[in-house]
Amino acid sequence: MNTDENNKIGIVIPIFNVEYYLECCIKSVINQTFSNYELLLINDGSNDKSFEIAKYYVSKYTNIKLINKDNKGVSHTRNIGIEYYLNNKILYQNTIIENNMCKTNITYKNEPMVLYSSVNTNKYPENINYIIFLDSDDFWEKNILERCIKNINNNDLVWYDYNVDYTEFKPEINYQTIFQFYNINKTITLTKNEIVELLIQTKNILFWFGWHGMIKLELFKDTNLRFIEGIIHEDHYFGLVLFSKINSVVILYEKLYNYRVRINSVCNHSKTPKLQNILPKKLLKIIDYFDNDINEIYNYYKTYSYCVTYKKLKEYFNKHNYILKNRYLPSYYNIAINLFNHNNDPLIGYNCFDFNDIKIKLNNINKLLNNKEQIINNNKLNYSNLEKKYENEIIKNNVLQEENNYLNININSLNKTIQQKNAEILFIKKYGTVRNKIKSHLAYMVGKTLIKNSNNIFDLALMPIKLLVIYLTYIQIKKINKNNNLPISKYPNAYKIEKIKNTFTYNIGLYYINLTKKYTFVGALFLFPFLINKFKKSHYGTN
Known part of the structure; x- marks a missing residue:
């Protein structure tokens, strides 16, 4: 087994709900022919058994460590890995021994986290020369680290090819690897100018790099190169900025990484309470804007991510006058501008565009008309x-x-x-959306409060106060909107009003309001639990 004491590799594996794949991934690291590495597992708020699996391997191997944190996405997770190996921005606090492991409280950007490590190893990273990323549902060939160390020499990074594993899911058309997109068919070392020439000459309109190679850690010390947090397709910005900074790259024409194509677990779930186990926290906050339609949420999130990528690339290209600006920026603009085809923009993606961006779109339309x-x-x-x-x-x-x-x-x-x-x-802009209009109705607000606070005795006890707050809020909304008396029938998509009015939330609220008219506020609250079954039977034919 190759150890090469002068070259040590820091490995980062972000983890989020991958209990069925994680062991295969970790074992592909443990079984490497090159052993001078440190593996950092980072659990990004998983709610399956992933965290327990990761802890098990920390307890068995001295060169494996684990950080446990709240869910913030893969970019945030990879950035923590970078800062950890740079020994930067992570503050170490008290350490205790628990289950034969060291448990250390740490903070990153004022966020509390926990670092788990073996009792027989240093909790700090030691003499890391290179960094490499591995996704937790993928796995390596057993000689990937050895091949990278053998070929990198004095270059900034090694860029290798990968296999596409269709064991779980076979699409209608096979995926192409990035080497196929860029017509790479041999092992070669490229200088900075040759890298630019390669990226300009290819017909592919996009570029990405994340888990596709091993990177010299020094590149992160003198730059602020990090993954954009809060988006997907984060490897596009990272890859283009990274390749603008390197002086040379070894293209290793070998398939050393195994990319697993698996059925998108989000798309295979219906609108059930399990959504919180499927979606990242960032998307859970916006599901109401898309009627819990998972496909629509992810299509919007993908477009939003390209908007953020376009904005960041534009800022970087303008600041550094990078030669590839005219080659790639229009491609990302053409994808990002599709944001305006979505009915909702809860993450405010339009802020990624300035006046000139919108002017380009309008000019293209005007040219067609003129x-x-x-x-x-x-x-x-x-x-x-x-x-x-x-x-x-x-x-x-x-x-x-x-x-x-x-x-x-x-x-x-x-x-x-x-x-x-x-x-x-x-x-x-003047009147708002029909969805927000109906959700400001007293019946909807009351219904939502009744459903949300009927789970336990404590919430029921506070129900009168919460209903009073809802009523006062409704009065305030009416005062604010007193000049907006436009009938709902005049709103675009007014047909959606009937869909919302037919919901259980709206009808239960309306039923309660009618009870208050007949029995007073206190009487309605007392009788409501006893009359709820009567309401269900009369409205839905069920008990």
Whole structure:
């Protein structure tokens, strides 16, 4: 087994709800032919058995450590790994011995966490030269570390290829690796200028790098290069900025990493209470905006992530005048601008765009509208060749007229769409959405409070106070919105009102309000638990 005392590798594995894959992942590290490494497992608030599995391996191996923290996403988790190996920004506090392990309280950016390590090892990282990332549902070939150490020499990073594992799920079309996208078919060392040439010449419009190689740790000491937190596809910004900073890279044309394609557990779950076990905390806060539609949530979150990536790349490219700005920035802009196709933007992705970004989009539309005459003339020129083919003037004129009519219809349709979208934006700015309008109804607010606070005796005891607060809040909302008396039927998507009014939340609130009119506020509260079954039977036919 190769140890190479002069080169030590720091490995970071972020963990989130991967109990069925984690052991395979960790064992692929333990079984490496190169042993001079330290493995840092970081549990990102898992609520399955992942944390217990990780603790087991810490108790068995002196070179494995574990950080346990609240869920903040894979970027936040990887950034902690970087800071840990740099021995930077992590504050160590008291340590106790628990279950034959050292348990140390630590903080990162004022966030409390716990570091678990063997009693026979130093809790601090020691002499780390390189850093490498491994996702917890993937696994390595047993010689990946040895091959990286053997080939890196004095270069900044090793970039290797990977296998795609379809054991669990086989899509209709096989995935291409990034080496295939960039037409890489040999092992080679590239200088800075050759790296730029490779990235410019390829036809692929995007670039990403995260778990795809081993990186010299020094690159993180002198720069603020980190993963963008709070998004997915975080390896796009990281990869482009990383490759702008390196002086040389070893492209290792060997498949050393195994990327596991697995069925998206989020997409395979219906709208059930298990959502909190599936979605990251960041997305749990926005599910109401998308009626708990998991696919719609993730499509929005993906677009939002590209918005943030576009903004950060634009800031970086403008500051450093990076040569690849014109090569990649338009591609990320074209994806990010799709944000405006979503009905909701609860994470405020539009803040990623400035006036010039929006102006580009509008200019493209205006060019299409303003060039109507030129488009028609170009088509006339194209059809002039028909004169040679068709001597009958009537046929030629009919063809031209049909094409002109088609263009007029399309342009008129585009004009109407733009006007409609502008009208909807102005309407929402002035009156808000129909969903927010109905949710400010007293019946909905009361129903939500009754359901939320009916789980235990303590909440029931506080119910009168909470209902009083809801009523006072409703009075305040009515005062604020006294000038907004627009009927709901005038709102865009007004049909959604019936869907919300048919919900259990709205109807139970309305039922309670009617009880107060008949029995007074106190009487309704007392009778409500006894009349709830009568309500269910009359409204839903159930007990």
